[in-house]
Amino acid sequence: MATKETKGSHEGQTDILISTQTVIMKALEKLGYPDEVYELLKEPIRLLTVRIPVRMDDGSIQIFTGYRSQHNDAVGPTKGGVRFHPNVTEKEVKALSIWMSLKAGIVDLPYGGGKGGIICDPREMSFRELERLSRGYVRAISQFVGPSKDIPAPDVFTNSQIMAWMMDEYSRIDEFNNPGFITGKPIVLGGSHGRESATAKGVTICIEEAAKKKNIDIKGARVVIQGFGNAGSFLAKFMHDAGAKVIAISDAYGALHDPNGLDIDYLLDRRDSFGTVTKLFNHTISNKELLELDCDILVPAAIENQITKDNANDINARIVVEAANGPTTLEATKLLTEREILLVPDVLASSGGVTVSYFEWVQNRQGYYWSEEEVEEKLRDVMVKAFANIYTTATNRRIDMRLAAYMVGVRKMAEAARFRGWI
Ligand code: NAD
Numbered sequence: 001m002a003t004k005e006t007k008g009s010h011e012g013q014t015d016i017l018i019s020t021q022t023v024i025m026k027a028l029e030k031l032g033y034p035d036e037v038y039e040l041l042k043e044p045i046r047l048l049t050v051r052i053p054v055r056m057d058d059g060s061i062q063i064f065t066g067y068r069s070q071h072n073d074a075v076g077p078t079k080g081g082v083r084f085h086p087n088v089t090e091k092e093v094k095a096l097s098i099w100m101s102l103k104a105g106i107v108d109l110p111y112g113g114g115k116g117g118i119i120c121d122p123r124e125m126s127f128r129e130l131e132r133l134s135r136g137y138v139r140a141i142s143q144f145v146g147p148s149k150d151i152p153a154p155d156v157f158t159n160s161q162i163m164a165w166m167m168d169e170y171s172r173i174d175e176f177n178n179p180g181f182i183t184g185k186p187i188v189l190g191g192s193h194g195r196e197s198a199t200a201k202g203v204t205i206c207i208e209e210a211a212k213k214k215n216i217d218i219k220g221a222r223v224v225i226q227g228f229g230n231a232g233s234f235l236a237k238f239m240h241d242a243g244a245k246v247i248a249i250s251d252a253y254g255a256l257h258d259p260n261g262l263d264i265d266y267l268l269d270r271r272d273s274f275g276t277v278t279k280l281f282n283h284t285i286s287n288k289e290l291l292e293l294d295c296d297i298l299v300p301a302a303i304e305n306q307i308t309k310d311n312a313n314d315i316n317a318r319i320v321v322e323a324a325n326g327p328t329t330l331e332a333t334k335l336l337t338e339r340e341i342l343l344v345p346d347v348l349a350s351s352g353g354v355t356v357s358y359f360e361w362v363q364n365r366q367g368y369y370w371s372e373e374e375v376e377e378k379l380r381d382v383m384v385k386a387f388a389n390i391y392t393t394a395t396n397r398r399i400d401m402r403l404a405a406y407m408v409g410v411r412k413m414a415e416a417a418r419f420r421g422w423i
Contacts, residue, residue, distance in 0.1 A: 016091065016095040016304055016326050017095040019326075019329065019330045020095045020098050020099065022330065023330070023403060025038050025042075026406070027406035027410050030403070031410070031411060033414055036423050037417070037423055040422065041071075041098075041410060041413060043094065044069045044070055044072070044094050044097050045072055046069070047068070047070070047090070048067065048068045048141060050141060051063055051140075052065075053136065054129060054132045055132060057129055064120050065119045066137050066140060067093040067116060067117050067118075068114065068116040068141045068144055069093045069096070069097035069114060069116070070097065070113075071101045071112055071113040072417070074413055074416035075110060076109075076110040076111045076112060077150055078097070078100070078151070079100060079104065079111040079112070079114055079150070079151045079357065079358070079361075080097055080113055080116070080152070080155075081156075082118070082137070082152045082162075082166075083116070083117040084118050084130075084133075084157040085156050086119060086120065086121045088117035088118060088120075092117065092304075093115050093116065093117045096117075097114050097115035098113060100112075100354065101113030101409070102405065103347050103348075103350070103354050104412075105410060106347055106386050107382050107386050108382070109358045110358075114150045114151070116137075120133060122274075123157075134165040134166050135168075135169040138165075138166045138173070142170060146174075147180035147364075147365070151180070151357075153183045153354070153357045154184040156229070157274065159273070160185055160196065163182050163183070163184045166182050167179060167181055167189060179364040183357035183358075183360040183361055184196075184357060190360070191360060192357075192359050192363055192375060193370065193371060193372035194356055195359075195360055196230065196234070197234040197238075198355065198357075198375075199230065199231045200230075200231050200232075200238055201352050201356075202353065202379065202383050203299065203301070203321055203323045203349050203350065205379070205384060207297055207299070207319070207344075209383075209384060209388070209391070210319045210344050210387075214319055216297070218243060218244050219244070220243065221244045221245065222244075222245050222247050222259075222294075222295040222297070223236075223247065223296065223297045223299065224246075224249075224297070224317070225239075225246060225248070226291060226301055226302045226324075226327075227250065227251065227302030227324065228249045229251075229275030231323045232249065232299070232301035232302065233271060233275060236262075236267070237265075237268060240265075245260070245261035247259055247260075247261060247293065247295060248285075248295075249262060249264075249267065249277075250278065250287050251271075252276065253276060253279055253284075254279075254285065254286060254287070255278060255284060255285045255287055256281060256285075257289075257293065287302075292311065292314040292315065294316040296318050298317035298319070298320045299321050300324045300328070302324050302327070304325065304326040305326065307328040308331065309329065309331040309332055309335065318341060318342070319341065319344070320341055320342070320343045320344070321343075321349045322343070322344065322345055322350065323350050324346065325350065330402075333345075333400060334400075342401070343402065347409055348386060348390055351383070352379055355383070356379055359375055359378060359379075386408075390408055391404075
C-alpha cells in the first residue's frame, strides 16, 4: 500500500505571524496595556495538529496534515475558516486565527478567533477524495471544536459542499443534528441567506465608505481586483452593478485587462469553481502588472504578500481595500500611507464573512431564519459602524487604518481577559 505525504511550503510564512504580532504590540502600547497582555495575545491559546489518512480513488492511502488554531476564547467561542491549500503551514494558521480575533473585535461579535487548514491541493483531488478528507478532518478535530467551543467556516478552496460534509460528519459523531457546528452551509442545511457573498458585500460597503472620504463617485470609478474566487468574483459583480468600471481581474494564472471595463457577467459565467478564468484567453497580463494599473480602487482579493516594499511605489490607486487576508506588508502599508493612498485593512474590509457567519450561527441556535434583505441590512449596519469607528480612531490619533483597526480589535479581547481574571 503506497503512503504519500503532501508537504506545505514554509516560505514567507514567518513574516505573516511576526508582522501581526508587531502590530498587536504597537496597538497594545498605544492603548496603554501592560506587557502580559501582549504575552497572552501574541500566540494562540491552543493549537491542534492532526494527521488524516485518506483512501484515494486509486486505492492508495495518502496522509494529510491538518491544523486547528484557537487564538483566544475570552470573549466567546472561537470562530474561523478552514483552508485547503498546498501552502498551508502551522504559522499561517496561527496568524490567521489571530486575525479572526481582531475581526471579531472590530465588528463586535461575541467570538474569539480560530482558523484551520489542511495541506493539500484540492484542484488535484476528486469530489469523493475531498469528501473523505473533509470527513477525516472533522473526525480528527471533533473533540476540539463545537457550536459553543470553536465554529469552523469556509476559506480558500473550501465551499458550502465541504461545510455540508463536515456538518454531517460532526452530527453523526454527536448523534445530534447540529447545524451550529459550522457556518457557510448550503441554505437547505441551515445556511444563511447572503453568506456566500457576505465577504464581498462587506468589502463593497467599505469601498463605498472609503470612496466618500476620497470624494470618488462609485459610478464610473475604475476598479482593479486581484483574484476571482468567492471574494473577488462577487465583488466584481457588486461593483459592476453599482456602475463602477471593473477594468481588470485575475486568477492564479494571469490577469485580464480592458480599460473600457470587462464584461463581468460573461466572466462569471465562464469561471470554474476554483476562481479560474484567464486560461480561456490569449491576451493576458501578469498579476504584477495588474497590481500596478492606473485605477481609483485596487482590491487584492487573492493571497498574502502581494503589495510589498518592492512594488508599493508602483501602485497607482487612490484607495486600496484588502479583501484578502494579509495582502500588504507593513513596509508597504507605510509607503502607501506616505503617498496618501487610503488603505482599508483586511481585518476590517473582509469581516463581512465572519459577520454573516455569526448571523448564520444565531439563526441556527434560535431555529428562526431571516430574509436576504434582513441579513443585508444588519450587515450594512455593522460594517458602516465599524468603518466609521476605525476611520475616526485613525484620524484622531494620526495613525494608519491598520493600526487603528488593531487597536479596536484587541481592546475587547484584552478587556474580557481582564474581567475573567486571566491577566
Ligand atoms: P477562493 O479560493 O475562492 O479564490 C482565490 C482566488 O485567488 C482565485 O481566483 C485564485 O485563482 C486566485 N489565486 C490563487 N493563487 C493566486 C496567486 N498566486 N496569484 C493571484 N491569484 C491567485 O478564495 P476566497 O474565498 O475568494 O478568498 C480570497 C482571499 O480573501 C483570501 O485571502 C481569504 O483568506 C480572504 N477571505 C475570504 C473570505 C470568504 O468568505 N471567502 C472571508 C475573509 C477573507
